[in-house]
Amino acid sequence: MRDIFVVLNFALSLWFLLTVNLSKQIEQVGSKLRKDNFVAEKGIQLVAHSPLKRARQTAEGMLGCVTSRPSVTLEEDISSxxxxxxxxxxxxxxxxxAERTPIEILPINHDAYTSRIAGFEKWLREQPEDVIAIVGHSQYFKNMLGLSFKFGNCDVWEVRFDPSISICQRSVRTDVITMERKEKLAKIKEKFERSRKSPISFDESSCGSEASNFDDLDLPRGWSNLTKLYGYNKTDDR
Incomplete structure (x- = not known):
């Protein structure tokens, strides 16, 4: 069984709205991790991160770890x-x-996306390290773990992964499609119930946005014991 620490940077859809505050969020949560000597105390042996710029900057700012990019200047990417x-x-x-792209949402490209998830899980199974930190994106982790909610920006979660469980793209595809169908049905049901009670329009963004009872979640394909460790708190910046 392997300990996996999931570190979230911004979801792609939020970049343009929240980029200004990204450094503040990274600094706040990163300072908590440094105060607790998180990387050393948890015994993190391997850090893997998305190639997207914000994920790289999150990995550097919160874990003090990021790969170098000799061909990229510091002006282009401060983490290079x-x-x-x-x-x-x-x-x-x-x-x-990398985060799920708008093109990968289309049914015709769904297999390409789930193949990426399956490929990552296969890679994870093959690594010799037992304690690993992963820096990535909320929609990706939501789909990979079969969740009905997204992690918050700069969240740090712990989850167990059993590398002995067999993984294939078909099983990932089935799990992702099944969860997305359940989520759509839940939204339709909630929208219908709210429309009967009140003429106020239904805000779909609120559905499934709260992480509740995640200790009891039945995660797919060898994932288990999901626990939130750290998160950004707006009141701490006041």
Whole structure:
């Protein structure tokens, strides 16, 4: 059984709205991690992050770990020089961790997306390290873990992963489609029930947005024991 620490940067759909506050969120949660000596105390051996710029900056700012990009200037990406915490053995950048794109939402491209998730889980099974930190995106993790809610910006979650469980793209595809259908049905049901009680329009963004009872969640394909460790608190910045 492996301990996986999931670190969230911004979902792609929120970049343009929240980029101004990203450094503030990274600094707040990152300072908590540094105060607790999180990377060393948890024994993190490997850090894997998405290739997207905000994920790279989140990995550097919160974990002190990011791969270098010699061909990219600091003006283009402030994380391009690379960085590694003293207690971490390896850092890798994984294209498979990139956020779900608008094109991948289309049914014709659904297999490409679920293949990326399956490819990441296969990669995870093959790594020799037992304690790994993953820096990625909310929609991706939501689909991979079969959740009805998204993690918050700069959240840190812990989850267990059993590498002995067999994984294939078909099983990932089935799990993602099943969860998305359940979520759509839940939204339709809630919208219908609200329309009967009040003429006020239904805000779909509120459906499934709260992480409740996640300790008891039945996660797919060897994932288990999901626990939230850290998160951004707006009141701490006042």
């Amino acid at each position: 020089a690379g960085k590694r915490a003293a207690t971490v053995n390896r850092i890798v950048e994984l294209p498979a961790l």
